[in-house]
Amino acid sequence: MKTRNHDLQYLQMKPYFLFVLMLFLSLSAHAQIDSRNNSVAIPAIEAETDSIDSSPLTPSKPIENNPFKLNTPKVAPNLEMPKKQFSMFPEEEFGNPGELYTQQLDDHLNSIKSQLELGTKGSKTDQYFGVVETESDYAIVQYRDFGEEDGDLIRVSLNGEIVEYRITLRNHFKGLKLKLQKGKNTIEFLAINEGYLLPNTAHFRVRDDMGAVIASNQWNLSKGVKAYITVVKK
Numbered sequence: 627m628k629t630r631n632h633d634l635q636y637l638q639m640k641p642y643f644l645f646v647l648m649l650f651l652s653l654s655a656h657a658q659i660d661s662r663n664n665s666v667a668i669p670a671i672e673a674e675t676d677s678i679d680s681s682p683l684t685p686s687k688p689i690e691n692n693p694f695k696l697n698t699p700k701v702a703p704n705l706e707m708p709k710k711q712f713s714m715f716p717e718e719e720f721g722n723p724g725e726l727y728t729q730q731l732d733d734h735l736n737s738i739k740s741q742l743e744l745g746t747k748g749s750k751t752d753q754y755f756g757v758v759e760t761e762s763d764y765a766i767v768q769y770r771d772f773g774e775e776d777g778d779l780i781r782v783s784l785n786g787e788i789v790e791y792r793i794t795l796r797n798h799f800k801g802l803k804l805k806l807q808k809g810k811n812t813i814e815f816l817a818i819n820e821g822y823l824l825p826n827t828a829h830f831r832v833r834d835d836m837g838a839v840i841a842s843n844q845w846n847l848s849k850g851v852k853a854y855i856t857v858v859k860k
Contacts, residue, residue: 748817748825748848755855758841760806762834765857767813768801769793772829772844776821780828783814792818795828806859814854817847824848832857 771778775797782790784804793800804813817826831842832855845853 748820748827748846749851750848752851753845753847753853755841755843755853757856757858758832759858759860760834760840761860762836763806763859764835765804765806765811765813765840766801766833766835766837767804767830768799768833769795769815769828769830770799771795771797771827773827774823776823777819778821778826778828779818780826781816781818783816785812799831806857808859811857811859812854813857814852815845816852817845817849820847820849826851828853 767782769780775795778795780793780795781788782793782802785807789804790802804811813832815828815830820826826847826849827845828847829842829844830853831839833839841855841857843853843855847853
């Protein structure tokens with residue numbers, strides 16, 4: 627009797643056991659499928675060309691419809707600097723803009739002088755007016771512009787030392803008194819400029835301490851040229 631009851635209970639529990647077993651097997655199979663399909667490898671595809679557009683940017687076009695009449699800038703197709711033209715002749719360079727203006731003014735003045743036939747006619751070499759003798763302790767040197775007063779300038783030296791740095795020649799005589807040393811005394815006249823009526827023109831004379839003229843002459847000098855005379859004190 628007891629065995630029969632036990633068999634009856636076994637038969638009643640068998641369907642539940644089979645259900646649990648089938649559920650377990652189903653879950654195991656589903657888990658295996660998920661584990662195999664968890665990740666999918668996607669192969670890389672190499673692009674034929676670079677996707678970045680590296681073409682240079684072009685300037686935008688000016689606005690064609692301009693109702694307000696605004697001045698729109700023109701697009702320069704080429705921004706290269708102009709090339710310097712080749713020249714076989716050296717170019718003049720001026721560090722100061724005033725130098726260019728001064729040269730233009732000088733060129734214009736020289737052109738006027740040329741048209742008026744006032745070109746340089748003075749001596750290009752130093753002029754020597756010889757030797758004179760005196761017993762005076764002093765020599766009175768006088769000078770004047772024998773032509774038009776045109777701003778001629780001279781410098782006077784005695785024995786290499788400047789005694790008058792800058793003298794403007796007038797149409798009347800001006801002068802100075804020079805102390806003479808024993809023996810030779812050299813009196814020099816340097817043409818600082820040529821005025822506006824070329825060249826530097828002057829009439830000079832030398833007097834002794836009694837007022838007597840012991841030397842007299844004229845010069846026509848270019849700029850930078852000297853005239854000189856030797857006075858010998860006995």
